[in-house]
Amino acid sequence: MARLSEQLLREENLNYKYRDLKAQVNPHFLFNSLNTLSELVYMDAKMADNYIQQLSAIYRYILENEDRDLIPLKDELDFISQYITLQKVRDQDKFIIDMDVNETDKFKVIPVSLQILVENAIKHSTMSREQPLVVTIRQIDDYIMISNRIQRKSILAVSTQKGLSNLKERVRLIMQRELIIIDNEDQFIVKLPLIRL
Amino acid sequence: MTMQVLIIEDEQLAAQRLSRLIREIDQNIEVMAVIESVEGATNWLLSRPHPALIFMDVQLEDGLCFEIFERCTIKTPVIFTTAYDEYSLKAFKVNSVDYLLKPISVEELSHAIEKFKSIHHHQIDLTRIESLINQLQPKVKERFLIKIGDHYRSVPVTAINCVFIKERCNFISIGKQKNYAIDLSLDRIEEKIDPRLFFRISRNYIIRYDAIRDIIAYSSSRLKIILLDWDEKDEIVVRRERVAEFKGWMDR
Known part of the structure; x- marks a missing residue:
């Protein structure tokens, strides 16, 4: 009986991973990045080269780690920094990230989880030069906290709305812990559990 | 003769690329302005003579075009320009102006501009655009x-x-003791119901016009709503930022 439910759990786990994989490789991100790149090559060859390297690193990270349950926090943070760099080339001053995480070599995290949360904030928020979107990333004990002021888009773009709920499910299955979502009037806060090494 | 066009696009490099390609294709096309938001575009179009042609990105910084x-x-x-065709604009491409996928290629853009010029002499059938919007x-x-x-x-x-949202779950209320969980977010539900009948008063509540029994002035310029058959303990309050719009909706 125990073995059967274990088996079911494992299958469920695999299913979620598969669904998540689709959510991770956001076609908008890829094609918008390529569009940006197609202008960068005319503007600044060196910058374009750099952009290509970062874009490759991002997709390599996703491809290499999609099957893993956990990854050193440091690797995920490097990955998210690259993702943010590319996003900022596109959104420029409209998007500000305030990241301050210190004990990166003491924890593990679910791969691509931070990126899903940052992308989620971008997807749901209005951003302009006058009122940029500020995403804050902090470490509090064995959590990474990602928060942003709520600046809701009046109509949300078509989305699968699966990113957050899938991540919640994966946290539950892989870590046996809960992704904490605090959605109050002004702030949207997500606390992502970490596992101490 | 110069032809004036407007670009509505929220990413600067994307707008820059589009402007550059347009110049390469036809030097007589002048880009009047680049606008990055729904609000900016609305204000611009309400206050100025319209251009001959508009390039419009689907996702803008404050919403959809x-x-x-x-x-x-x-x-x-x-x-229209878009990174990823999730709105099945293809049907539209057959009947009317055009849509371009990013990264925009010079051939496709050139073809779209030619197509525009060839139909430019005829009046554009507005119903086509309307039908696209409905679609x-x-x-x-x-x-x-x-x-x-x-x-x-x-x-x-x-x-x-x-x-309403309670303890992170979504519910519909259809009577006393009749609050049922529903598998859609409030954002999704809001998109799917008639805005003449329903109003989003806060992050956690969408209320129906005919179910409002009383509206009471509440602290810090908010409004408290007494709703038909409401038996939850929570108070239903119109959040401050929504009060003006709510009053407008109640007095339309």
């Missing part, structure tokens, strides 16, 4: 299927007094 059509009348042909907008729902234990029940939208 289709909102612009709701806020002002556009008689100008539009070429792109989620249809208003008549009823929701919900599951109550082992039973399914279809609830007409007009029976819903309010939709």
Whole structure:
């Protein structure tokens, strides 16, 4: 009986991973990045080269780690920094990230989880030069906290709305812990559990 | 003769690329302005003579470009641009102006501009643009299927007094002791119901006009709503930022 439910759990786990994989490789991100790149090559060859390297690193990270349950926090943070760099080339001053995480070599995290949360904030928020979107990333004990002021888009773009709920499910299955979502009037806060090494 | 066009695009490099390609294709085309938001575009179009042609990115910094059509009348042909075709614009491509996928290629853009010029002499059929907008907008729902234990029940939208979030779950309220969980977020529900009947008063509540029993002035310039058959303990309050719009909606 125990073995059967274990088996079911494992299958469920695999299913979620598969669904998540689709959510991770956001076609908008890829094609918008390529569009940006197609202008960068005319503007600044060196910058374009750099952009290509970062874009490759991002997709390599996703491809290499999609099957893993956990990854050193440091690797995920490097990955998210690259993702943010590319996003900022596109959104420029409209998007500000305030990241301050210190004990990166003491924890593990679910791969691509931070990126899903940052992308989620971008997807749901209005951003302009006058009122940029500020995403804050902090470490509090064995959590990474990602928060942003709520600046809701009046109509949300078509989305699968699966990113957050899938991540919640994966946290539950892989870590046996809960992704904490605090959605109050002004702030949207997500606390992502970490596992101490 | 110079032809004036407007670019509505929220990413600077994308706008720059489009402007550059347009110049390469036809030096007589002048880009009047680049606008980055629904609000900016609406204001611009309400206060100035319209260009001959508009290039419009689907996702803008404060929402979707289709909102612009709701806020002002556009008689100008539009070429849509998008990174990923999730709105099935293909059907539209057959009948009318055009749409371009990013990264935009010079051939496709050139073809779109040629196509525009060839139909430019004829009046653009506005109904085509309207039909596109209707096609792109989620249809208003008549009823929701919900599951109550082992039973399914279809609830007409007009029976819903309010939709609310409690303990991170979404519910519809259709009467005393009749609050049922629903598997859609408030954002999704809001998109699918008639905005003439329903109003989003806060992050956690959407209420129906006919279910409002009383409206009471409340602390810090908010409004408290007394709702038909509401038996939850929580108070229903119109958040401060929504009060002005809510009053407008109640007095339309």
